Amino acid sequence: KQEVTQIPAALSVPEGENLVLNCSFTDSAIYNLQWFRQDPGKGLTSLLLIQSSQREQTSGRLNASLDKSSGRSTLYIAASQPGDSATYLCAVPGGTSYGKLTFGQGTILTVHP
Amino acid sequence: ETGVTQSPTHLIKTRGQQVTLRCSSQSGHNTVSWYQQALGQGPQFIFQYYREEENGRGNFPPRFSGLQFPNYSSELNVNALELDDSALYLCASSLGNLPNEQFFGPGTRLTVL
Helix, strand or coil, X not given: CCCEEEECCEEEEECCCCEXXXXXXXXXXXXXXXXXXXXXXXXXXXXXXXXXCCCEEEECCEEEEEECCCCEEEEEECCCCHHHCEEEEEEEEECCEEEEEEECCCEEEEEEC | CCCCEEXXXXXXXXXXXCEEEEEECCCXXXXXXXXXXXXXXXXXXXXXXXXXXXXXXXXXXXXXXXXXXXXXXXXXXXXCCCHHHCEEEEEEEECCCCCCCCEECCCEEEEEC
8 A cells, every 4th residue: 555754744944945845655666756735725736747767857946856766755945935835745646546646644834034 | 728627615514415516627638536635634535537437446435426527527426424524625637547647626625514
């Protein structure tokens, strides 16, 4: 059974700081890994999708890496801004249903001015 | 390109009642997945529909049922509502029955009293 863990559960940083969010998964036979952002009470916004054959994916100030063999992914946010405050979730497909996404619990990020 | 939409935004029901939630897929997508997200938790997979057929189901009882229509919109029906069904219900659309990138709607907040 695939399990996804995110560390830390919460993070509070001053504006401008570079930060790293961690995601680990127990079954390394993944097809891809997706990072999402969720604002309070809202839906999920897809940030980055890394295919299993890739090691990195970048979008603006965001960079996600994937190490399948160790079952880990990191989301790097450069020069954080108050608008980055949200919950960040990682998810991998697979398990009992091929299209099912298994999510971590999320990291609650607060960037204060 | 139209994104994923869900209706209604909020819903209040009493225990024992039945509810229907609706989802319209992103243009061109033929796969819909439904997730339940309790407060402070990551989303949990309910089921997925691909070309009007159920294509996988999570660990939810039969009172959770769904439909996908020829235009690929979808419904989630929950019978005999319980207090623990109170959650944010998220719909996601994707292309094909491979684990491709999933795009989420804004969610429906269901409160069961």
